Amino acid sequence: MSWAASPPAQVAGSALRRTVGSASGVASLAGALVIWVALLGPVITLLTHLSWHQITTALAVPGALDPLLVSVESGAITLAVLLLLGTPLAWKLARGSLPFPRVWEAGVLCSLLLPPLVIGLLLIFMVGPFTPIGELLGHVHLSATNTFLALVIAEVYESAPYYVLGAQAAFAAVDPAIEEQAALLGDRPSRVARRVTLPLAAPGLAMALAVAWARAMGAFGAVVIIAYHPYGIPLQIWTTLQETGLPTALPFALVLLVVALPLPLAAYFWSARARGRRRA
């Protein structure tokens, strides 16, 4: 038997393949476009239903932007807490250096899988005024219900799993062989972390932090139960919607997007660039 395929059959086959290939290419492009437009739909709708006049009147009300300040401040503190406490946890999870690693992971997943409303209810039982923790806080004149502290606690609960799991993936992607070389070249572990591990994980950490920021900014479920006051933007939207209806609530939705989105988008573009540089 000859190995050479007969030329006509080959030509016909490749033409068929090209047709099928281009058809499936067009189909997948169309599918991608549909899902992209569908995902962007709400943002487009928001922009088409808002007029400049509406925005300025809604935001000109005295104190209208106070919730923005509350959200940004609590979000920033939440990020600081996640960075300080979540980063070591993520690193230990990634390196498998914790005893019973699955148990730790399950704990992190738990707060991701629980509905935020349920988290809020449970937090009342944990840090409410009549609990041991609540009493302890009372001794130092703090309260974890309907206060700024409560808002931060709720936001930490809602955003922590996004940061920890993302950061864990970022650390896991750092090749241990590279850290080993750094150590053999004379760096003690803290220096290896500073010169090798953190810079290499940085794009992934930035993405995880950005997602956590967006979650913290939009936190509502746990917040509405444990921290109804002070208002952050999500609660502002909710109460405005309840009291004066959809048109007056929309400008605040835009404010929330404007505040919550730039950081994640910037982090995304920066990390995509950093990854590209390392690969090319």
Add this chain to the structure above:
Amino acid sequence: MLEADVELDRREFRLSAAFAVAAGERLALFGPSGAGKTTILEVIAGLQEPGRGTVVLDGRVLTRTAPPRRQVPPWQRRVGLLRQDPALFPHLSVRQNLAYAARTRPGPGTGRDEITRIAERLGIGGLVDDRPARLSGGQAHRVALGRLLASRCDALLLDEPYTGLDASLTRDLTDLVREVVAARQVPSVLVAHELEAAQAFADRMAVLDQGQILQLGSPAEVVAAPAARRVAELVGYRAFVPLPADPGTVAGVHPDRVVPGRQPGRGVVLAGPVRSCRPAGAGWEATIEMVTIETASAETAGVGAGGAGAGGTLVPVRLREAPAGGRDFTFTVLAPPCFRPDGTRVTRAEEVPT
């Protein structure tokens, strides 16, 4: 001078090896995969703690399990380790990779001029501003070697670094490491599971199997005079023919250590039909079915069909010219090492011509 005495329990066997490597000396740890070679390097580098043992480098005790215990962490050992993965820092330029150790070990040899000089000597002078991702495999290995040079390590460990690279690249890089070891006068240890890699690098070779050093000697010596049948198998002896004068004892046949024709004064003469023949390297590899054997101590003995012993033993040999097919082929195995049934070496004067 690097002295290592390492004992460590592995699941399948107990690793137990002791050796010393002088400054500027190149030792190869040669053995099959899973013999414990890499573990020894990791103990020397401080990445693993041995069950029992000591590692001493230039008088500095790096590991000692006996009191007073000592386990110097890897970052204080000044031991360089090259693996198959060059493990360059992907976020740093080639120059920053080369100069990586400068911050922890400043001094002569880490300045900008010195880095440039090292890069030029390794043939990567034009690449210092590139990122590692742009380098080819060979270039990346040059940078990894340069990074160790600039770190001024006191010992060089090589864990099969050039496995998987093409032959000429492997040769260049091996020569480069040899030059470096000679110039810096550091002890160096190469781990290899390919005999050729070990021979190309080392001036001394330790054959390791199941965690034990079976033989320690020059590469030529180990191949010409393996200390045990297992060593012979590892260094390429592929047939073991029974000696009629001494039942149970076998002579090892290395495919490269044969000459065509009958030369009874130089070893053992074998003859038999050619079973197969194929090109190998610049010559041919033929498989001969041994029918007769002639030793200095015994008359020619037939061991073919009906003969005593392992009649029909297949003996691969490498020859310059293909043997003529259809006829019995006669060849002489030069000074074959002989082994007792338990695998230990036995010196039989008649088999080893003076």
